[in-house]
Amino acid sequence: MTPSLTQILLSGAAVAMLATPVLADKASDTLNVAFSLEPEPLDTYKIAGREGLILARHVYDGLLYKDMDSGTFKGLLAESWSQPDPLTLEFKLRRDVTFHNGAAFTADDVVDTLNTVIKPDYGTRYAISVDWIARVEKVDDYTVRIHMAKPFAGAFEMLAGSLPIYPHAYFDAVGSAGMAKAPVGTGPYRLVSQEPGVKYVLERWDGISPESPKAGAQIKTIVVRTMPELNTQYAELMSGKLDWMWRIPPDQADRLASRVQIVSAPIMRISFLNLAPVAASGDTPLKDLRVRQAVAHAIDRDAITRAFAGGASEVLKAFCNPAQFGCTDAVTQYAYDPDKAKALLAEAGYKDGLSLPMTFAAMPRPVAEAIAADLAKVGITVQLDELQYAAGVSKWRERQAPAFFSNWGSYGVGDVAFLLSNFFGGGADDLVQDAELSGWLHEADTATDPELRKADYAKALSRIADEAWVVPMYSFNVNYGLSKDLSFRPYPDEFARFWQSSWK
């Protein structure tokens, strides 16, 4: 008797099933995590993507730790700190900290790491994270001083996450590439194996100082895999092979909600439409304030946010995320009012409408199309041009994209300093070049008095709103998909903290 095709398939499948490895989950105390994007090599100073930074924060510690609930800073590798003068920060270090390779943590590690990564030839990815440090000095084995190159209000934010400390002897021996290949830190998890860009296995580091704000990790093993296709992740999440995934589109989140846990959390990233009053060609209707105001009045931001963002997203009332320090909505508001938009256009001499090229990057096409449709209703004919982010932002900087629809994540930092100065601080992304406005921002970015900073940012945000240089759209949210056994708390900075996770 010859076996039928079904019999052959079934026997093949049975063999395959026997050889399939046992799945890890709550029973084996293993958290299975999926990222769509490949994490970069784990030298924090050279990472741009959130995936690599999340892993790095589990392996490495910085001097400080930001408590997101209270918004205050706690000591992580530092025990206490002081500011002897406006340009000096002094840190007393913890004495009970050990690196994953057994080396004791001392001031030499801080001095060596920071003095290395501030050198331009080291290639630290974001200049903003280190360019405020002039040099770091060892006072004694457990005391260091950071001498600042300039006053910088974001210094503590940077010390709490962006500036991890590496073991100096190992770092000197292996350099950045060696650090990425076999990371050694003081964090709550140590990396036990990695296939770069594919799979990372982290194990709880039981040698962590009990005083560390990151101490007390519950889950023993974390396995992180790169799975580019979201649909494959859904399949694995539903079949119990995955415990954690993120960035689920709103429509998919609704469908998955009955099968797994879906948690929606607001994040720092915001979307907005930049309106440049200047153009490389020399002339643009956007140089007229009334046209910019008309654009702002013509877009139904509530409807667009509800339809396309959903979840925990909010319509923005100013060019900032309400979760950020310095953000205020006490600025000129542009309600959805097509009639007013038409009147403003008529007043500006565009009674018969006008034509406006709009570039968009890193934003969904349907949202850009919805904006174009709203603008068409008041007589503004939009030519949409979708570009990769790099191409779009280059076009903006070259003044060839008068209307540029994109987003900005403020490096996940809850402070408008990391948003406003990029677009209005006088740099390459600032097409307005308003000296008074950039002066306020400079003062706010470098001052230590919170009230003075708030006042300066409020003036800046008012000016930006009055001039309608930006149409703020909405804050982003992230949908997380979790297995039913997992207890996970998301934060607006988009940094997953698995050391706080546990099984239900």
Added chain:
Amino acid sequence: MLVYLLRRLAVALCVCVAVSALSFGLMFVVGDPAVAIAGAGGSARDAEAIRHAYGFDRPYVVQYLGWVGHVLRGDFGQSIYFNMPVTEIVRARLPVTAILGGVSFTLALVVAVPLGIVAARKPGGLTDRLALLLAVTGQAVPSFWLGLMAIVVFGVWHGLVPTSGADTWQGYILPVVVLAYSAMPAMMRITRSGMIEVLGTDYIRSAEAKGLPTWQVIVGHALRNAILPLVSLAALQLGVLLSGSIVIESVFALNGLGRLAWESLLRADLPVVQAVILILSLVYVVLTTAADLVNAWLDPRIRGVR
């Protein structure tokens, strides 16, 4: 035959140079690589530092010739994204794509050729119609959809096979089947049409009249002539499969060359993109040259023998 071979190799070399120069140029047309590397949070200052550090501020020709010079010395450079040698990255991913492409190709060929022959024996018959239905379905159904359905049915509902990754050989089962199914129809149809044509010729009727066994007529007489277009097509199909299927590798989370090429393009990792493109163009050139040589061997008219 030697002249023919040398002529083909000279053309192949020109193709490789042209492809690498063109792809190098296209990377800069798409956007400033320094801005892409700086990422969505990168300021103009960060991009400027990257531009300088990686030499993107040099003239394009200087950059390209510099790259060619290193490649000739066997150095593909460092990946900007992974900060490790490109050869190391490619070496890690090549086996996955080679296994996936090689096994899928073999499976597709093993199914396509016999099916094409059987279908050609009675055109319009039930077997022929079923074979065509299978082929048309394979051509019409997008492989990402088929892949996802396979994951849902065999991975999620029945838990028979792993749904992603290549940690074990079972991880290859679904992607190989799905990929083979997309490659099979074209080969099956060309075998079928070639066989129908040849089976109608006088010399086949003569062979049958001589009383030769059917298998000998088909394999020994008909197939040798019908196979010529299949050789060229199979070489191209193998090239496609060995270039790594972006879709299949993404759906099944396989870490192969196709995914590497696609993701490196998105993050403007120029050294990796250039290396992968050069390797893939070499694969194509070698395969098409090999197909030409096989055809020349099978058909003396091609190599100019009179």
